Amino acid sequence: MDFGGIRWRKALPLCLALVALQACLPAGAAAPKTYIVQMAASEMPSSFDFRHEWYASTVKTVSSVQLEGDADDPYERIVYNYETAFHGFAAKLDEDEAERMAEADGVVTVLPETVLRLHTTRSPDFLGISPEISNSIWSAGLVDHDVVVGVLDTGIWPESPSFSDKGLGPVPAKWKGLCQTGRGFTVADCNPKIIGARIFYNGYEASSGPINETAELKSPRDQDGHGTHTAATAAGAPVPDASLFGYASGVARGMAPRARVAAYKVCWAGGCFSSDILAAVDRAVADGVDVLSISLGGGSSPYFRDSLAIASFGAMQMGVFVACSGGNAGPDPISLTNLSPWITTVGASTMDRDFPATVTLGNGANITGVSLYKGRRNLSTKEQYPLVYMGGNSSIPDPRSLCLEGTLQPHEVAGKIVICDRGISPRVQKGQVVKNAGGMGMILANTPANGEELVADSHLLPAVAVGQSEGIAAKKYSKTAPKPTATLSFDGTKLGIRPSPVVAAFSSRGPNFLTLEILKPDVIAPGVNILAAWSGDASPSSLSSDRRRVGFNILSGTSMSCPHVAGVAALIKASHPDWSPAKIKSALMTTAYVHDNTYRSLKDAATGKASTPFDHGAGHIHPLRALNPGLVYDIGQDDYLEFLCVENLTPLQLRSFTKNSNKTCKHTFSSPGDLNYPAISAVFAEQPSAALTVRRTVTNVGPPSSTYHVKVTEFKGADIVVEPSTLHFTSSNQKLTYKVTMTTKAAQKTPEFGALSWSDGVHIVRSPLVLTWLPPM
Numbered sequence: 176m177d178f179g180g181i182r183w184r185k186a187l188p189l190c191l192a193l194v195a196l197q198a199c200l201p202a203g204a205a206a207p208k209t210y211i212v213q214m215a216a217s218e219m220p221s222s223f224d225f226r227h228e229w230y231a232s233t234v235k236t237v238s239s240v241q242l243e244g245d246a247d248d249p250y251e252r253i254v255y256n257y258e259t260a261f262h263g264f265a266a267k268l269d270e271d272e273a274e275r276m277a278e279a280d281g282v283v284t285v286l287p288e289t290v291l292r293l294h295t296t297r298s299p300d301f302l303g304i305s306p307e308i309s310n311s312i313w314s315a316g317l318v319d320h321d322v323v324v325g326v327l328d329t330g331i332w333p334e335s336p337s338f339s340d341k342g343l344g345p346v347p348a349k350w351k352g353l354c355q356t357g358r359g360f361t362v363a364d365c366n367p368k369i370i371g372a373r374i375f376y377n378g379y380e381a382s383s384g385p386i387n388e389t390a391e392l393k394s395p396r397d398q399d400g401h402g403t404h405t406a407a408t409a410a411g412a413p414v415p416d417a418s419l420f421g422y423a424s425g426v427a428r429g430m431a432p433r434a435r436v437a438a439y440k441v442c443w444a445g446g447c448f449s450s451d452i453l454a455a456v457d458r459a460v461a462d463g464v465d466v467l468s469i470s471l472g473g474g475s476s477p478y479f480r481d482s483l484a485i486a487s488f489g490a491m492q493m494g495v496f497v498a499c500s501g502g503n504a505g506p507d508p509i510s511l512t513n514l515s516p517w518i519t520t521v522g523a524s525t526m527d528r529d530f531p532a533t534v535t536l537g538n539g540a541n542i543t544g545v546s547l548y549k550g551r552r553n554l555s556t557k558e559q560y561p562l563v564y565m566g567g568n569s570s571i572p573d574p575r576s577l578c579l580e581g582t583l584q585p586h587e588v589a590g591k592i593v594i595c596d597r598g599i600s601p602r603v604q605k606g607q608v609v610k611n612a613g614g615m616g617m618i619l620a621n622t623p624a625n626g627e628e629l630v631a632d633s634h635l636l637p638a639v640a641v642g643q644s645e646g647i648a649a650k651k652y653s654k655t656a657p658k659p660t661a662t663l664s665f666d667g668t669k670l671g672i673r674p675s676p677v678v679a680a681f682s683s684r685g686p687n688f689l690t691l692e693i694l695k696p697d698v699i700a701p702g703v704n705i706l707a708a709w710s711g712d713a714s715p716s717s718l719s720s721d722r723r724r725v726g727f728n729i730l731s732g733t734s735m736s737c738p739h740v741a742g743v744a745a746l747i748k749a750s751h752p753d754w755s756p757a758k759i760k761s762a763l764m765t766t767a768y769v770h771d772n773t774y775r776s777l778k779d780a781a782t783g784k785a786s787t788p789f790d791h792g793a794g795h796i797h798p799l800r801a802l803n804p805g806l807v808y809d810i811g812q813d814d815y816l817e818f819l820c821v822e823n824l825t826p827l828q829l830r831s832f833t834k835n836s837n838k839t840c841k842h843t844f845s846s847p848g849d850l851n852y853p854a855i856s857a858v859f860a861e862q863p864s865a866a867l868t869v870r871r872t873v874t875n876v877g878p879p880s881s882t883y884h885v886k887v888t889e890f891k892g893a894d895i896v897v898e899p900s901t902l903h904f905t906s907s908n909q910k911l912t913y914k915v916t917m918t919t920k921a922a923q924k925t926p927e928f929g930a931l932s933w934s935d936g937v938h939i940v941r942s943p944l945v946l947t948w949l950p951p952m
Contacts, residue, residue, distance in 0.1 A: 207268055208288060208382065209265055209266070209381045209448075209450055210265065210286065211263065211265045211287075211453060212230075213283040214226075214262050214283060219281065226258070227256050227264075233281065234276075237272045237275040237276045239272055254266060254378055257453060257454065258461065259457045259458070260457045260486045260489030260490045262834055263283070265288075265377075265450035283831055284479060284831050286449070288381075288449055289448075290445075290447065290449070291446065291448075292446060293328070293442060293470060293734055294737070321344075323434065323435045323436075323462075324409050324431065324434050324468060324741055324742065324745050325437045325439060325467045325468070326405055326409065326439065327468070329397050329442045330394075330396055330403075330440035331396070331397050331436070333364035333365070333396075335403060335407065335411075336726075337403075337407040338368045338708070340366040340367040340369075343368055349463050354371065355374055357395065358388070359394050360395050360396045364395075364396075368412065368436060371462055372395035372437070373395065373437075374394060374439075374440040375439065375441050375452075375454045375458075378449070378450030378454070379446075379451055386443060386444075397438075397440070397712070398712040399717070400710040400728060403707075403708050404728060405468060405470050405735070405738040408430070408735060408739060409430055409436075410433075410434040411427060411428060414426065414428070417727045419725055419727050419728055420633065421549060422549070422668050422706075427727060429707075429742050430743050430745070431745035431746045434746075439458070439459055441455045449473075452483060453486050456489075456490055459490075464495060466745050466748065467498065468738045468741035468742075469498070470499075470733070470735075471500065472512035472513050474512065475688070478831075479828040481515070483499075484514075487517060487518050488832050491517040494755065496519070496760070497517070498740045499518050499520055499521065500521055501521055504681075506781035507684065508684050508789065509686060511685055511695050511696060514689050514695050516690075516815065517810075519698070520696045521698060521699065521740045522679075522682040522791060523679040523699060523700070523701075523703060524678055524736070524791070524795055525675050529669050531666040532544050532666060533664045534618055534639050534645075534663055535559075535663075536659075537562070537652075537658070538656065542639075542641050543645070544642070545640050546631055546632070546665055547631045547729060548633065550637070552615075552636060553637060559660035559661065559662055560590070560615050560660060561592070561658070561660055562594070562649075562653050562660050562661040563591045563592070564654065565578075565588070566650070577595065578605040579605075579608065580608055588613060590615055591615060593616070593618070594617075597620065597622050601716075601717075603634055603717075603721075606638045607721075610635055616638060616639075617637070617638035618646070618663075619632075619638060620643070620645075620650065621643040621646055623643060626642065626643055626680050626781040626783075627643060627783060628781065630703060630731045633715040637663045638663070639663050673772055675771055676771060676777065677778045679780055681732070682702065683696070684789055685788070685789035686856075690847045692856050693854075693856065694789075694852070697792045698792050698796050699791045700737075700739035701739055702731060702735040702736030703735075704729050704730075705729065705731065706728070707728070707735075711726075743801065744760075746802065747759045754807075757810035758807045761808040763796055763801050764792070764854065765808070766801045766939075766940075767796055767797060768795050768797050769795070769930075787928050789945075792854070793854055794941075803938070805875075805877040805935060806877065807876050808851050808853045808871060809872075809874050810851050815850070817849075818847055818850045820842065821849070849869060849870065854944075855871070855945070856943075856947070859919055859948045859949065862922060866919075867916070868917075869914065871915070872912045874910050875911075879905065880904065881935045883933040885897045885933055886933075886934065888929025888931075890929055890946060892919060892921050892927050893927075894917070894918045895931075896915070896916045897913055897915050897916075897931065898914055915931065917946065922948040926945055926946060927945070927946045928943070
């Protein structure tokens with residue numbers, strides 16, 4: 176019987192009715208969506224006393240005919256008003272209204288709402304920030320150096336000991352923020368450590384409907400754990416005897432343990448909406464934060480179409496340092512997000528700590544992996560258990576090999592150790608599927624997308640994650656042995672892992688497809704297996720079926736590396752309160768290192784080969800050196816505007832950043848490479864190539880009288896000449912300029928990487944140098 180035909184005949188009258196109804200509606204009657212509207216504040220007519228009146232009038236002016244009248248209050252359609260880092264508003268408009276809005280007087284740009292995603296302790300000691308050193312940085316002039324780190328994330332769990340206010344003075348007098356209350360969060364949950372907590376959900380609700388308050392708390396309280404983890408990584412107070420089920424045991428301490436924390440909850444169950452993020456940045460700058468840590472992102476858009484880029488530009492203008500995660504889309508090239516030069520874009524690396532576990536096969540072979548399993552069910556190392564892999568020999572993925580929900584049958588896997596391939600579903604969830612089907616344990620095998628990189632998880636049954644090559648060996652054994660068996664053992668925490676650091680395979684990669692002349696990422700920092708505070712409402716696996724609760728959790732992602740950099744930026748700001756965001760960024764980049772603890776070049780976990788500046792940027796952060804960099808490359812807002820001018824922005828697009836119509840291009844730059852960036856990325860666009868020249872200006876922040884000599888890598892493809900080759904400084908904050916001329920001698924098919932370094936015998940001020948020859952058109 177043709178059931179499809181029956182369904183169609185029954186549905187036909189309904190479809191015709193819908194078509195008729197649509198024909199009766201005006202063309203512009205599509206459901207309204209949220210749009211972010213940037214306004215030129217200087218163009219507000221004198222007939223308005225307040226900007227919000229002007230904004231509401233503009234909304235009413237563009238309203239569709241059927242929405243006009245008293246029933247349509249323009250104030251009801253405005254989702255947010257923005258006043259500090261960004262001037263404008265967010266409002267619900269249909270497509271026709273949005274088009275008319277773009278043409279309205281005073282409107283600079285109209286951006287559609289977008290959804291961003293989270294980029295989901297030993298790290299202070301690994302970075303050389305011992306308690307003695309961090310305390311000495313914060314001991315002198317604490318009242319003058321009350322640094323505030325704003326964290327845009329999923330909220331905060333105030334009961335965590337990582338947010339103890341012990342030893343802190345009163346809330347800084349400059350602070351204008353507040354403690355927003357709500358279900359599960361009272362004023363008492365703030366203290367001299369957590370000095371601010373706010374929530375932003377108007378954009379989310381405008382797009383997705385009301386938040387389900389039976390499942391989600393409409394308050395700053397963190398039910399996810401991610402926000403608590405990032406806030407504690409950046410500025411958590413020292414907590415002794417912290418661990419996850421005994422793993423990574425020790426003192427958990429943030430990068431800047433005496434910094435204040437302001438939590439801005441912008442992420443909900445359905446994602447992080449750009450209008451909410453923009454409102455949080457705008458509010459955080461007005462509140463008085465010094466540093467922003469933003470561990471989220473989406474796709475990359477042109478600078479003038481990226482609301483976070485525009486908002487962070489406004490934050491930079493107000494002296495706020497902005498760190499953003501680069502994304503977890505590696506090892507694919509050109510996969511970075513948050514690419515603006517005024518943002519510090521952070522990639523992820525490993526540390527010298529691991530959580531080894533062993534798979535012993537029935538043929539006697541031992542396979543080394545990692546795990547954070549700590550449960551009641553353990554496998555005896557003196558016994559062997561049946562081993563099974565449900566995948567075939569085909570290159571086409573089998574849902575059973577991926578251990579997806581509903582794919583494993585008890586009669587096939589009960590009482591056995593199951594090999595599961597990584598991919599599609601969360602790693603820990605695969606173990607839950609195995610457990611539900613009666614499996615005894617799991618071997619989680621990397622695929623080519625993950626290579627040999629190992630990420631530890633707190634599994635719900637005995638489980639070990641292994642690299643791609645080891646996974647292939649285990650699968651081959653399971654398919655060829657008459658009666659394959661295995662057992663699993665767990666070896667706790669191991670320190671002194673070599674080599675380390677290593678660039679994480681998941682860390683997103685350059686080059687910067689928006690502007691090849693701006694090297695991204697800027698730096699890398701610890702982002703693999705990071706221990707930090709956790710929400711009491713979330714399980715360590717984040718699975719709803721997991722009933723375990725912990726005070727600390729171990730996570731991986733550029734979400735974890737970003738707050739490391741934000742926290743170190745807070746340390747630098749405490750030591751140098753008058754430094755601009757660009758100076759802090761320069762200090763981080765020019766003191767970064769590019770060799771591991773075996774004294775070899777940093778490696779890429781995805782390939783096992785040496786990483787490049789497209790993977791690690793300027794290198795791995797070195798906080799102590801960054802506190803005393805010797806020289807810095809400063810950049811002001813006018814320099815960034817000139818950079819945008821050579822990016823061929825129209826006058827209207829440029830106003831997204833100037834915020835008024837008076838700023839115009841001075842045409843002082845001939846290319847984006849003229850920006851005084853701490854890295855040099857030269858692009859030879861023509862063949863045969865003409866010589867390229869870039870200029871850089873350095874500011875002396877070291878001894879007043881000092882002499883620096885230059886050293887440059889030799890390149891196969893070009894001759895590099897630096898003039899002058901010596902810089903003589905006679906005073907503090909003195910600026911000197913040098914130029915770098917690059918002349919092609921043999922164009923290379925792939926980019927070449929090297930460095931340009933200045934040294935006075937004490938400081939080494941290193942800039943990565945990248946040469947790229949574009950193929951002939």
